Amino acid sequence: MTGRNERVVERAARATLHWTLRYTGGVDPTVAGRRQEEILSDLHEHTTWAAEAGISPRATARSMRARMLRGIPADLDWRRAQLSGREGIRWSLPRVDGLLSAAVVMIGIVQVAVGAFIAARQVRAQMIDDIAFVPNAVAFTIALGSVALVATALLGPRRTRHWGSAMLAVTGVLIFAQSVEALYHLSATALVVIIGVPWLEPAAYVIGIGVAIICLAATAQWATPARRIPAASTASLPAGEEPR
Template sequence: MSADGRRSREAAASVLRWVAFYTRGLSPTDAAERQDELLSDLHEQTAWAESAGVSDARLARSIRRRALLGVPADVAWRQRLAWEGRAPGRIRLRAHEALLLATAAVGVLLAVGGGFVVARVVRALLIGDIGYVPRDSVVIGALAVASLFALVLLARPATRVAGAALLVPASVLLPLLAAPVLYVVSASAVPVLNAATWWPAAALLIGGGLALLCGACAATSLERRRAFRATGRAHPHAPVRPEGSAHARTR
């Protein structure tokens, strides 16, 4: 590790900000227990890295990677507290919000996975393992970029339908195309894929399931948008006034 450990400290600080965000509004006991658990994990990971001689940059990447992979578990933990009545009702996830969150997670997974494959192709070219660019790697790179763009679209209600729909083809194609490219550029992937003869069928099932999830998000987002337009573009959480109210009679 470097002398100052700046990168790993910044990574740990970002993780602490995340845990502070998703524990807000909880009882001091629940929030403190979750934060103490995270601090303990960070301490153990840092101690292991120091004993193993892991560089500060690598430790920082590991901390961020673990935090990213742990987001679904963090959200599930917070939701469990909401179901038990131990979290404020206003942050409980509605069905559409949960679907939207899952779709965004798919987008992150596709963007990161596609980026990883492209990075392995670039590395193989630089060190001379291959002398050509696999054709499917170009498609994978385009799908990874499309997934990033879809995440931007998902962030805005007005473009949410397009963002979810854009993830549908990426969900189907990336699992199918990634394995053959990794077979060419990664020596460690060869024995794994040789043993996993079932992978093409599994990739179809996984991709089909992810595509259905994203398609459902696009469909529900479109339905909600149409409903809002039909009611005069009212905000989805705006209170509904009775027809006989004084306000209604003056319109």
């Protein structure tokens, strides 16, 4: 079991090194080599620190992968700067965190609004005797909107916001397509549009998957607290780089 756990860390380190080789490709070999050595040293220090701190190999591997994902914007900015010979936009960790926070909060608000809109349409349809029951798609959309409301509330406290973004990833995949199906039962105008645009529901799923990807990226960003990153690892990063 110990050997298997060690391989988990090794695979995470190899994934990071593979990414490093990809984004340093085409850069001056001396500069690229120095960058690769710095990342290799950083991974070694991270692994050593985690072992000394008693962190499990699987948690160490998750932390490595999360740091790699969070560092991708800075890595691409570094590559642009090396190829163009000038500094690009610096994607610091606080900047990425702020953009993700704004995006995920907006996603949560939109999902809650979709659930509330479908609930209002259902109430209106029953009040004018246009429908006498609650279609499954309507009930499911309202339920997803309710879950999204809870998830959006979880985005406030730092310790729970990764749970909120993870929940919004799940509801995001489903709520937009379900709302299209719900409107099929609740709106004559929507019915005509849905019949005339057969790709509308697949497009809603595509939007939902895109939303889920953003939310999962935020989950990866927030799931590993900054205090779990070894302080020593910052010494191995290039000057001006944010610790991952």
